[in-house]
Amino acid sequence: MPLDEYRKANRDNWDDRVPIHVASNDYGVAAFKNDEDYISPVVRFDAPLLGDVKGKSLLHLQCHFGLDTLSWARLGAAVTGIDFSPKAIEAARQLNADTSLSGRFVESELYDSPSALDEKFDIVYTSIGALCWLPEVRRWAEVVAHFLKPGGIFYIREMHPVLWSMDYERKDGLRCLTLPYFEKAEPLKWEESQTYTDGETPLGHTVTYEWNHSMGEIITSLIDAGLRIEYLKEYPYTSGALGLPGVERGEDGMWRFPGSNDSFPMMYSIRATNVH
Numbered sequence: 001m002p003l004d005e006y007r008k009a010n011r012d013n014w015d016d017r018v019p020i021h022v023a024s025n026d027y028g029v030a031a032f033k034n035d036e037d038y039i040s041p042v043v044r045f046d047a048p049l050l051g052d053v054k055g056k057s058l059l060h061l062q063c064h065f066g067l068d069t070l071s072w073a074r075l076g077a078a079v080t081g082i083d084f085s086p087k088a089i090e091a092a093r094q095l096n097a098d099t100s101l102s103g104r105f106v107e108s109e110l111y112d113s114p115s116a117l118d119e120k121f122d123i124v125y126t127s128i129g130a131l132c133w134l135p136e137v138r139r140w141a142e143v144v145a146h147f148l149k150p151g152g153i154f155y156i157r158e159m160h161p162v163l164w165s166m167d168y169e170r171k172d173g174l175r176c177l178t179l180p181y182f183e184k185a186e187p188l189k190w191e192e193s194q195t196y197t198d199g200e201t202p203l204g205h206t207v208t209y210e211w212n213h214s215m216g217e218i219i220t221s222l223i224d225a226g227l228r229i230e231y232l233k234e235y236p237y238t239s240g241a242l243g244l245p246g247v248e249r250g251e252d253g254m255w256r257f258p259g260s261n262d263s264f265p266m267m268y269s270i271r272a273t274n275v276h
């Protein structure tokens with residue numbers, strides 16, 4: 001299906017980000033290429049929460065340029081990544097070739113992916129900065145369920161919708177929720193000249209459109225799509241700074257707002273089983 005103006009703008013923006021992210025220190029592509037035991041920090045965090053992936057088929061939705069996808073491959077999964085950015089898929093295939101792994105990467109918009117890939121998986125995985133690009137969480141949950149084998153596992157780790165509804169521009173240190181917490185048909189429009197990684201390279205396409213989805217909307221959508229929730233964990237920190245203004249890294253390596261006293265939700269993870 002042709003993309004609407006919002007997702008077309010987002011795709012142009014993500015295409016621009018790919019070479020910047022691949023070249024950044026933050027993503028650590030050189031470390032991934034130089035050390036065949038290297039696993040991305042995202043997957044290192046998620047592996048104990050998701051469980052053993054050895055010998056399992058794993059579909060990574062919104063896989064970006066495949067660093068996390070290929071980290072799952074190094075942990076023994078047979079991986080497939082899907083993303084709507086042609087530049088991301090091209091870079092993922094290159095990384096796959098450079099590291100002699102056997103990942104497969106498919107270019108497709110999220111909601112169109114059931115018609116791009118006719119297969120079911122043991123595990124469907126998605127993480128950090130994926131849901132905010134999607135207008136409807138219910139349709140997303142249906143895609144997740146569509147790709148799961150009976151008894152298959154779904155795992156997500158994401159930024160918390162409370163964090164996404166926070167006013168980032170306040171200078172007085174207060175954390176006020178002024179942006180939409182619940183899903184709205186109209187997206188928020190953002191304009192940013194740079195991406196969230198290190199490096200100064202400006203983006204050619206600076207406008208993006210994002211949607212928030214409440215915790216209740218996310219959980220209920222997964223349940224209605226036929227998944228049984230095993231856990232929902234919430235975290236008062238994030239595992240990466242990801243351009244969040246004012247966050248500080250603690251001794252445990254996690255990022256928090258100073259003085260938040262571990263009382264502000266910043267991230268969550270969900271593991272669920274397809275009961276159909």
Ligand SMILES: C[S@@+](CC[C@H](N)C(=O)[O-])C[C@H]1O[C@@H](n2cnc3c(N)ncnc32)[C@H](O)[C@@H]1O
Binds near residue numbers: 062068082127
């Ligand atoms: C922040 S990345 C998430 C992956 C991972 N956390 C990472 O940083 O590598 C978000 C990805 O979502 C993709 N994306 C955004 N909107 C999409 C859509 N409607 N369909 C498919 N992919 C989409 C982008 O191209 C991008 O690669």
